[in-house]
Amino acid sequence: MNAAGRLLLIEDTPSLQMVYEAVLGAAGHKVRTEGDARGGLGAFRSEPPSAVLLDLMLPDRDGLDLMAEMLGERPEVPVIVITANGSINKAVAAMRAGAHDFLVKPFDEARLLNAVENALAHAVPGAPPNAPATGQGQSGPLGAFIGSSEPMRAVYAKIRSVARSMATVFITGESGTGKELCAEAVHDVSNRATGPFVPLNCGAIPSELLESEVFGHLRGSFTGAIADKQGAAAAADGGTLFLDEVCEMDLNLQTKLLRFLQTSTIQPVGATRARKVNVRIVCATNRDPLEAVRSGRFREDLYYRLHVVPIHLPPLRDRGEDVIDIAQHVLARYAREEGREFRALSEEVKARFRHHPWPGNVRQMLNVLRNVVVLNDGAIVTAAMLPPDLRPDLPVPAAAAAPAASLPLDELMGRPLAEVERRVIEATLALQGGSVPRAARVLDVSPSTLYRKIDAWARKG
Incomplete structure (x- = not known):
């Protein structure tokens, strides 16, 4: 556990004040409690806290306005906002405005303590917020990105603004725009830069194996589990877990991911007990996530839990x-x-x-x-x-509109599926004069899918 901190709790419900004070006090934290915005701001100024727990529904003032004033005076202090289940959109707005984390009522003791410990671990008194890594300017390229166009300068600025927060980052953009580079840049300028960065492509793993890849499994938990396996969430403990193509995740696993986000605990397949991990989530998709929600392929509650700080790559x-x-x-x-x-x-x-x-x-x-x-x-x-x-x-080759059916079927029978796929794609490219976009139209796939496969084949030789 991190060192105990001096906490300011701003909560107007007396019964909840008592519960939070008891849990935090038992964990060694010193807690000052105020029941309204006026008292909370006064305490913030007179006894500067290490972190703030702020209920967004206060009797005398909007919690978002109060948070903005506090962060305007001391932007290095992490603020954990608390909201009711029906007001999660307000919590998301708070994260975008600079909150460090949010809690949705009702939450358990473990979630409260985990949020506070994470906030205290990232509290650096006197440090300027979102300071760039050594040698990086305030508006120049980050990480492996190249380019200084206006759209990219906006991306760099947003990455820097979210770096020190625990807020989940949701990256969107067409395939091939550099979403993994963006996730790495978020990790590299955050306080987690010394921890692991673990990428996981949710669209490249069969759905029946994805739970094991994310949460791990124990030996003998299913056919083929010949040894214990550490999942990506455990491997990312203390760092960042990047979930690429997150909209391709199976709906059943989406439920478990939501629980993981709410409790910061993982339970490997076959395990009887859960364990805590300290992981920041960055996710990405080349789909329209709201369309995935509307079509029923992506849970709405998970969307709002993940889509806190959106970054769109041009x-x-x-x-x-x-x-x-x-x-x-x-x-x-x-x-x-x-x-x-x-x-x-x-x-x-x-x-x-x-x-x-x-x-x-x-x-x-x-x-x-x-x-x-x-x-x-x-x-x-x-x-x-x-x-x-x-x-x-x-000139466009005469065969440009012809399908890639020139491969005799007998030559493909009995061969591995990956080899059949490669031979069909290569034959189609040959018929299309080497044009990837035209071959993609014939095969009814995205050009970016073909570029990925061609690049992978080139790396393998």
């Missing part, structure tokens, strides 16, 4: 000169890796890159430049080196 086509900055950086890296002499893009190539729609976003650009570097040599990338879909001067 598509590459909306990032202006970032397109050229990224391309130049990636070109230099690939040239080093492949032993080539490439140093720059020709002006014609730059113009084509600026006006290309990039349906696969940055991932598509990486694939294009890898293709150029591997198949060509020279100091300057010219238009003639680009793949067909970036060269409008080339």
Whole structure:
């Protein structure tokens, strides 16, 4: 447990005051209690607390206004807001306004103590809030991001503003825009930077195995469980758990994830007892999460628990000169890796890159430049080196509209499914003159799906 702290509790219900004081006092914390906003603000100023527990429904003032005034005077003090079950939207608004965490009534003793311990662990008296990591400016790129366009500067600012909070970050954006880079940047500028960053792609794991991947399992808990397995939530203890493609999660597991968020406890498959972990959640999706809620694929209560601080990553086509900055950086890296002499893009190539729609976003650009570097040599990338879909001067192959049915069925029978998939995709690409977008239309998949697979095959050799 963290060291005891000096807490300010602002709660107008006497019975709840007594319960919270008893739980916190038994844990070694010193608690000063006030029943209204006026008394709470006075106590905040006269006896500066290590952390504040603030009920948002006060008799003399709106809790959000009170929190804003307190954070305006001492922004380094973590504030835990308390709200009724029917007012979770107000708690989300408080998190977006700077609250450290929120509790939804009714909550148990473990959840209260966990929230307080987390807040005290992140309280740094006198430290400026959301201070950037060493060597980083207040508006420049974070982590592995490249580019300084206006949309990306807004992303960097939001990452810095949420860094010291425990608020759950929900990243949205088209496939290939860098959602995992964004999650890593949130982790790297937070107080959890020295802890683990554990990514988990919910869409890449079969639903029957996902619970084990998230929460772990004990040996013998199901067929094939030949040893104990630590889940991603336990591996991320003290750090950040990144749930990518979270809208693909099975509904039954969504229920268990919600309980995990509410209690900060995990129970591996086959275990009889739960254990506490200290994990910050960052999640991402390339879907519209509200549409997933409306269609019944995603729980509404989980959506509101996760969608606290939204960060939307702009598509590459909306990032202006970032397109050229990224391309130049990636070109230099690939040239080093492949032993080539490439140093720059020709002006014609730059113009084509600026006006290309990039349906696969940055991932598509990486694939294009890898293709150029591997198949060509020279100091300057010219238009003639680009793949067909970036060269409008080339005619569309006659077979562009033909399906990828030229593979004899007999050649596919008896082969592993992964090999069949690869051969069909490669045959379709050949029929489409190497154009990933056209091949994607024939196969009825997203271009970004093909770019991911092609990149994975290239890494495996």
